[in-house]
Amino acid sequence: MRDGTIAIAGASLAALRGAEALRANGFSGRLILVGDEPHLPYDRPPLSKHILTGEIPPGATTLPGVGALRAEWRLGTPVAGLDRAGRALLLADGGRVAYDRLLVATGARARPWPAPGEARLAGVHTLRGRDDAAALAADLEARPGPVLILGAGFIGCEVASSLRSLGRPVTVVDPAPAPLAQALGRVVGGFIAGRMEAAGVDLRLGVEVAHLEGDRAVRRARLSDGGTIEAGLVVVALGAVRNTDWLAGAGLDADEGGLSCDGACRALEADGRPVPEIFAAGDVARCPHPLYGGRPVALEHWGNAVAQAAHAARAMLDGPDSIGAYAEVPAFWSSQFGLNIKSLGLTEGADAVAIVQGSPRAGRFLAVYGRAGRTVAAVSVNAGRWLPAYEGPIRDGAPFPPITGGADQPRPDPVPPGLPAPTAA
Ligand SMILES: Cc1cc2nc3c(=O)[nH]c(=O)nc-3n(C[C@H](O)[C@H](O)[C@H](O)COP(=O)(O)OP(=O)(O)OC[C@H]3O[C@@H](n4cnc5c(N)ncnc54)[C@H](O)[C@@H]3O)c2cc1C
Numbered sequence: 001m002r003d004g005t006i007a008i009a010g011a012s013l014a015a016l017r018g019a020e021a022l023r024a025n026g027f028s029g030r031l032i033l034v035g036d037e038p039h040l041p042y043d044r045p046p047l048s049k050h051i052l053t054g055e056i057p058p059g060a061t062t063l064p065g066v067g068a069l070r071a072e073w074r075l076g077t078p079v080a081g082l083d084r085a086g087r088a089l090l091l092a093d094g095g096r097v098a099y100d101r102l103l104v105a106t107g108a109r110a111r112p113w114p115a116p117g118e119a120r121l122a123g124v125h126t127l128r129g130r131d132d133a134a135a136l137a138a139d140l141e142a143r144p145g146p147v148l149i150l151g152a153g154f155i156g157c158e159v160a161s162s163l164r165s166l167g168r169p170v171t172v173v174d175p176a177p178a179p180l181a182q183a184l185g186r187v188v189g190g191f192i193a194g195r196m197e198a199a200g201v202d203l204r205l206g207v208e209v210a211h212l213e214g215d216r217a218v219r220r221a222r223l224s225d226g227g228t229i230e231a232g233l234v235v236v237a238l239g240a241v242r243n244t245d246w247l248a249g250a251g252l253d254a255d256e257g258g259l260s261c262d263g264a265c266r267a268l269e270a271d272g273r274p275v276p277e278i279f280a281a282g283d284v285a286r287c288p289h290p291l292y293g294g295r296p297v298a299l300e301h302w303g304n305a306v307a308q309a310a311h312a313a314r315a316m317l318d319g320p321d322s323i324g325a326y327a328e329v330p331a332f333w334s335s336q337f338g339l340n341i342k343s344l345g346l347t348e349g350a351d352a353v354a355i356v357q358g359s360p361r362a363g364r365f366l367a368v369y370g371r372a373g374r375t376v377a378a379v380s381v382n383a384g385r386w387l388p389a390y391e392g393p394i395r396d397g398a399p400f401p402p403i404t405g406g407a408d409q410p411r412p413d414p415v416p417p418g419l420p421a422p423t424a425a
């Protein structure tokens with residue numbers, strides 16, 4: 001079906017790429033994108049990197065391709081609810097957007113500091129959008145002195161790297177035993193920890209912040225071990241919450257972990273049946289992944305938003321049977337502390353990791369992760385050239401440890417990766 005009206009809830013990366021794929025595949029009908037941010041789609045990865053360092057202005061992150069879409073944009077307008085019987089988005093300003101088919105692309109938001117009164121103290125920030133980055137950059141000017149970062153995940157570490165490159169004193173606190181431990185495990189995370197400390201980050205691992213204290217503006221953090229850290233600026237980087245609140249009461253299988261979908265990106269009813277006219281893509285979507293035993297997986301990767309939106313668009317136009325299950329190998333990148341980190345596959349649940357090329361001592365290596373004797377993921381650090389060779393083995397679930405033997409390839413010596421215990425699927 002290539003006519004009628006398609007509405008897209010959300011107006012960022014997955015929304016734009018979905019809209020582009022709809023048009024590229026011949027959709028000639030009405031296309032309406034509704035976004036709560038006042039901006040046309042822009043890129044988020046630079047927000048924690050080049051925007052904070054001042055290398056590029058926030059406005060320079062706008063994504064190209066908007067003009068060619070022949071789309072209607074309702075920006076600065078949150079979607080507040082869904083009228084499934086009437087097939088309409090209910091807007092916070094009282095308006096309605098009727099649709100024949102709907103693409104849900106509302107992404108995720110930064111998980112806030114759990115104590116609202118403390119989160120409201122001046123100088124406390126989260127980082128998800130362009131306006132957050134601009135506010136943080138302005139506060140960096142206004143509040144000189146040490147910065148405290150809560151959370152050593154990708155965004156926390158990238159912000160730490162950007163701020164150290166500006167010469168700011170930075171403390172990073174995380175209850176995990178290593179930075180990036182959730183995604184990469186303790187072995188690779190331990191290497192990153194060394195780089196962070198060498199760059200002057202005061203890294204406090206295995207400890208939590210219990211409270212943020214201050215009078216109107218934040219002044220210090222009180223730690224779970226009784227210690228305190230003085231800081232007039234705090235960046236809360238505690239992960240993301242999927243934007244599904246507006247779907248409450250719509251009868252779909254949605255919660256803060258995402259909107260459940262089938263392999264064709266069709267949203268699922270609470271009882272698991274697919275809804276023919278509602279699709280989802282990007283950070284908000286939780287789709288079964290054939291490479292991981294059909295387990296529902298919600299990713300927060302730029303590449304996933306792009307590929308999944310294109311997949312959903314094809315399924316919307318040609319029907320779910322015209323296209324196989326979404327099976328893109330998950331991929332992301334990060335740059336921090338002079339390291340270019342790239343990843344393929346999912347490390348979650350891996351029981352072993354082996355350095356198969358290069359070495360941490362050389363500052364350049366490739367780590368392969370295995371689960372029950374099968375290759376499930378690979379991570380390169382300053383060695384992106386070596387990574388693509390592992391896409392096939394991950395896709396095929398090739399035996400782990402991989403067979404190597406090149407001149408610069410050490411004999412794989414698998415060790416436990418130090419990942420958190422897998423959560424029940
Ligand atoms: C600081 C930062 C750095 C990152 N760096 C990397 C990186 O280096 N590599 C990588 O692979 N990935 C990175 N990512 C992740 C990547 O940017 C995301 O995976 C990608 O933005 C997901 O796109 P999306 O369109 O699904 O969701 P989003 O980009 O979150 O877009 C969703 C849009 O929907 C809007 N919305 C939400 N609720 C509503 C509503 N009710 N009504 C209307 N609109 C709504 C949101 O405000 C937003 O504009 C980074 C993310 C951040 C925040």
